[in-house]
Amino acid sequence: MKNEDSNSVNANGELNELMDKLSNYPDLAKRLLDAYTEYGENLQHIVDRANKQKEESGREELSPEESEELAKLDDEAKLSFYTKEKEILVEAVLRQQEEHDSKGEQLKNLKTEYRRIKMFEDREKVGHKVYPNDPCPCGSGKKYKKCCAKKELEI
Ligand SMILES: [Zn+2]
Numbered sequence: 307m308k309n310e311d312s313n314s315v316n317a318n319g320e321l322n323e324l325m326d327k328l329s330n331y332p333d334l335a336k337r338l339l340d341a342y343t344e345y346g347e348n349l350q351h352i353v354d355r356a357n358k359q360k361e362e363s364g365r366e367e368l369s370p371e372e373s374e375e376l377a378k379l380d381d382e383a384k385l386s387f388y389t390k391e392k393e394i395l396v397e398a399v400l401r402q403q404e405e406h407d408s409k410g411e412q413l414k415n416l417k418t419e420y421r422r423i424k425m426f427e428d429r430e431k432v433g434h435k436v437y438p439n440d441p442c443p444c445g446s447g448k449k450y451k452k453c454c455a456k457k458e459l460e461i
Pocket residue numbers: 442443444445446453454455
């Protein structure tokens with residue numbers, strides 16, 4: 307599996323925190339939980355598949371090709387989960403803005419979550435962590451720090 311770096315996030319550890327932030331929207335919290343359950347099932351399939359491959363080959367370790375294939379599936383599962391998570395966050399932000407909610411802090415939290423997922427997506431796009439002075443993955447020609455890294459959720 308891919309090495310984790312400081313830009314990567316552990317969905318498991320942060321789920322509860324995000325569920326709290328969605329406490330005003332039980333339907334969104336439910337959708338997030340469903341997406342997370344699906345993510346867990348996908349990861350389980352990957353583990354099952356790895357075990358089956360080892361069993362069938364009689365080897366203790368997966369071949370580099372098998373490992374790479376599984377890492378790819380792992381990334382796909384993660385990206386699929388984050389895509390759903392982002393949709394849910396956007397929906398929550400929209401609703402909060404509609405309600406002219408005075409809870410500015412909560413809105414800020416949701417926007418921070420959004421930026422976190424956006425950074426993950428940017429990283430996936432280029433295949434490695436995007437540093438501030440790197441060209442922006444969106445292809446604007448600007449530096450990352452002057453472009454998508456500081457882009458707020460625009461609604
Ligand atoms: Zn950009």
